Amino acid sequence: xxxxxxxxxxxxxxxxxxxxxxxxxxxxxxxxxxxxxxxxxxxxxxxxxxxxxxxxxxxxxxxxxxxxxxxxxxxxxxxxxxxxxxxxxxxxxxxxxxxxxxxxxxxxxxxxxxxxxxxxxxxxxxxxxxxxxxxxxxxxxxxxxxxxxxxxxxxxxxxxxxxxxxxxxxxxxxxxxxxxxxxxxxxxxxxxxxxxxxxxxxxxxxxxxxxxxxxxxxxxxxxxxxxxxxxxxxxxxxxxxxxxxxxxxxxxxxxxxxxxxxxxxxxxxxxxxxxxxxxxxxxxxxxxxxxxxxxxxxxxxxxxxxxxxxxxxxxxxxxxxxxxxxxxxxxxxxxxxxxxxxxxxxxxxxxxxxxxxxxxxxxxxxxxxxxxxxxxxxxxxxxxxxxxxxxxxxxxxxxxxxxxxxxxxxxxxxxxxxxxxxxxxxxxxxxxxxxxxxxxxxxx
Ligand code: HEM
Numbered sequence: 001x002x003x004x005x006x007x008x009x010x011x012x013x014x015x016x017x018x019x020x021x022x023x024x025x026x027x028x029x030x031x032x033x034x035x036x037x038x039x040x041x042x043x044x045x046x047x048x049x050x051x052x053x054x055x056x057x058x059x060x061x062x063x064x065x066x067x068x069x070x071x072x073x074x075x076x077x078x079x080x081x082x083x084x085x086x087x088x089x090x091x092x093x094x095x096x097x098x099x100x101x102x103x104x105x106x107x108x109x110x111x112x113x114x115x116x117x118x119x120x121x122x123x124x125x126x127x128x129x130x131x132x133x134x135x136x137x138x139x140x141x142x143x144x145x146x147x148x149x150x151x152x153x154x155x156x157x158x159x160x161x162x163x164x165x166x167x168x169x170x171x172x173x174x175x176x177x178x179x180x181x182x183x184x185x186x187x188x189x190x191x192x193x194x195x196x197x198x199x200x201x202x203x204x205x206x207x208x209x210x211x212x213x214x215x216x217x218x219x220x221x222x223x224x225x226x227x228x229x230x231x232x233x234x235x236x237x238x239x240x241x242x243x244x245x246x247x248x249x250x251x252x253x254x255x256x257x258x259x260x261x262x263x264x265x266x267x268x269x270x271x272x273x274x275x276x277x278x279x280x281x282x283x284x285x286x287x288x289x290x291x292x293x294x295x296x297x298x299x300x301x302x303x304x305x306x307x308x309x310x311x312x313x314x315x316x317x318x319x320x321x322x323x324x325x326x327x328x329x330x331x332x333x334x335x336x337x338x339x340x341x342x343x344x345x346x347x348x349x350x351x352x353x354x355x356x357x358x359x360x361x362x363x364x365x366x367x368x369x370x371x372x373x374x375x376x377x378x379x380x381x382x383x384x385x386x387x388x389x390x391x392x393x394x395x396x397x398x399x400x401x402x403x404x405x406x407x408x409x410x411x412x413x414x415x416x417x418x419x420x421x422x423x424x425x426x427x428x429x430x431x432x433x434x435x436x437x438x439x440x441x442x443x444x
Contacts, residue, residue: 414444
């Protein structure tokens, strides 16, 4: 039996180990990890963590042996944001909460959600001025939030309250990732500008969500939106509805998990549309053939097959959740080694989905690699942008719908051209985004 010390260690600097590489050059760092094996040890300051670089082992951790792992470091850091919502809870509490939330995402509701997504997209995309540059990072992040909030609250949210939520979210999320990668927790206690900004943004966010929940309750729900489904949910064993605290936490969970993720994926989709003329051309052709100039509906989605492949390939190269953590509950066998109890394990869909062992020419953008005759079980197994198992994304089908509807709406309405000389470089934070993505929209 191997000991933890037999797990190959990624070379790092004295004292900090690999902490700086991971924080400052994650893209380069992640791409070297598989050299050290499917499971490697990484020093992050005084602590030692592990990196899981093979889909079989990630699958084992997320699915087969899921009860041997809890969510770990990233999630401890995110707790002040998400309380006991679905994204945070563990074990029996999580199972109970997940059963209550799942009906809100059931198949019969998707047609209604597709209409909401189409309406929000149509409004936002029609507001662009022909020939005037737009920053798609900002536009599509805001669109992602608008869709998530409109899916939750079909009566709409007071624009002032929504502005507070939009403003505070990025600050809170950026601090969460910084705190996860920091070699020590001590830095969180120092009253730096970033820590003070985090405290203020966090307080404002929670107050704004409380206001929304209270106002919506007053008005009475009963609609087709997500919040109404959460209000109607009953605990199987007690028959009780969710408390205000639980509703609050689930609202923040959906806004966090569903807003920025789709906004990020959409930004990269739009990057390929604007920077690869042949991709834009094929998308517009498909939109014309399938939609005939009309807004997309749920029934159209299956026929928008090239649009789906563009979304799938974009999320392979730029998965919005690029790294996740788990923590071993007990000593656990993984990849022929024993990982000690309490260890933190990182896994990165960004690294695995660009690994040449699973994808040929892994850095090329090639939507047709997902044609049924070209894709095989190895690629499907290695592709996990929505996670897997008991904590896998509950909003996955909504996320896919949103990508395809928004992309087809862009293709129906606009031709996007890059602003010459504007650089597009990915920056890794909680998400991976360029600082700006400037394009010039020309009407069709
Ligand atoms: C492109 C879009 C999206 C991506 C890439 C994405 C990705 C993910 C991933 C990777 C996880 C698993 C986290 C883990 O294993 O610990 C997750 C969980 C989750 N996602 Fe998504 N997501 C997306 C869209 C959405 C949407 C639209 C919603 C809701 C409207 C949503 C709600 C959730 C929730 C509530 C969880 C927690 C599930 C649980 O722990 O039981 N996501 N998502």
